[in-house]
Amino acid sequence: MSKAAQILKERLGEFVPRVALTLGSGLGDLVERVEDAVRIPYSELPGFPQSGVSGHAGELVAGRFAGTPIVMLAGRAHYYEHGDPAAMRPALEALSAIGVNTLLLTNAAGSLKPEMPPGAVMLIEDHINFSGTNPLIGEPTDRRFVGMSEAYDPELREGIKRAAGKAGVTIDRGVYMWLSGPTFETPAEIRMARILGGDVVGMSTVPEVIIARFLGMRVAACSVVTNLAAGMAAGELSHQETKDMAPVGGEKLARILEQFLGADTGFNA
Ligand code: HPA
Numbered sequence: 229m230s231k232a233a234q235i236l237k238e239r240l241g242e243f244v245p246r247v248a249l250t251l252g253s254g255l256g257d258l259v260e261r262v263e264d265a266v267r268i269p270y271s272e273l274p275g276f277p278q279s280g281v282s283g284h285a286g287e288l289v290a291g292r293f294a295g296t297p298i299v300m301l302a303g304r305a306h307y308y309e310h311g312d313p314a315a316m317r318p319a320l321e322a323l324s325a326i327g328v329n330t331l332l333l334t335n336a337a338g339s340l341k342p343e344m345p346p347g348a349v350m351l352i353e354d355h356i357n358f359s360g361t362n363p364l365i366g367e368p369t370d371r372r373f374v375g376m377s378e379a380y381d382p383e384l385r386e387g388i389k390r391a392a393g394k395a396g397v398t399i400d401r402g403v404y405m406w407l408s409g410p411t412f413e414t415p416a417e418i419r420m421a422r423i424l425g426g427d428v429v430g431m432s433t434v435p436e437v438i439i440a441r442f443l444g445m446r447v448a449a450c451s452v453v454t455n456l457a458a459g460m461a462a463g464e465l466s467h468q469e470t471k472d473m474a475p476v477g478g479e480k481l482a483r484i485l486e487q488f489l490g491a492d493t494g495f496n497a
Pocket residue numbers: 336337338339412413429430431454455456457458465470
């Protein structure tokens with residue numbers, strides 16, 4: 229067991245979370261709603277990322293949310309920070325080692341569809357890894373040949389759709405296309421992305437999905453649309469726009485997740 233996993237075990241004691249939720253832009257406030265919260269800065273957990281992206285603090289918050297024992301990850305490593313697609317592997321391995329078997333991911337993304345404008349929430353049904361890299365490159369065992377046909381767990385997807393319905397929040401569905409960033413795309417790249425079958429573009433999540441599937445975790449992920457992608461609306465894209473717009477869809481997604489985790493999901497077992 230890694231040092232980080234040992235520290236987590238020591239700090240959490242009897243508490244065994246089964247679910248981890250990665251908070252993307254716009255969802256950071258959710259940590260305030262964790263009951264009986266144990267907050268651990270990533271700096272105290274060897275191997276956890278020291279993220280430098282504004283709007284992404286580095287902290288793990290364990291406790292109950294909507295009745296479910298959960299670990300929230302406020303802050304993640306992005307490939308574009310250091311060029312390491314496996315930067316989240318030690319963190320996810322530590323969580324897996326202490327009993328987390330389900331990973332819920334959230335992110336901010338640019339939409340390729342005018343009918344899915346800023347403020348929309350999209351359930352990711354599949355992804356396109358357009359980064360040219362993979363977090364399992366260098367993994368020496370045959371375990372690296374991970375099947376990705378149902379990377380986004382069908383049962384969790386159904387549950388999230390049902391929860392959105394109950395919460396009265398519209399949720400779109402589609403394909404997340406990962407491009408490395410940190411630049412936003414060009415309009416030509418966005419035309420390409422649409423031809424290739426993307427519905428949103430973003431700079432995160434896919435590496436974590438691959439690592440989590442490698443570790444045998446169940447995965448679900450949602451995007452919060454912060455902008456129409458490059459060339460689809462007037463003006464230049466900016467990180468400020470992402471940060472300003474993320475809370476709009478983030479608030480909707482928080483309601484969906486609260487409903488989802490409050491339902492009889494079996495996460496309490
Ligand atoms: N492109 C890539 N990543 C993003 C975008 C975008 O338009 N918006 C938010 N994250």
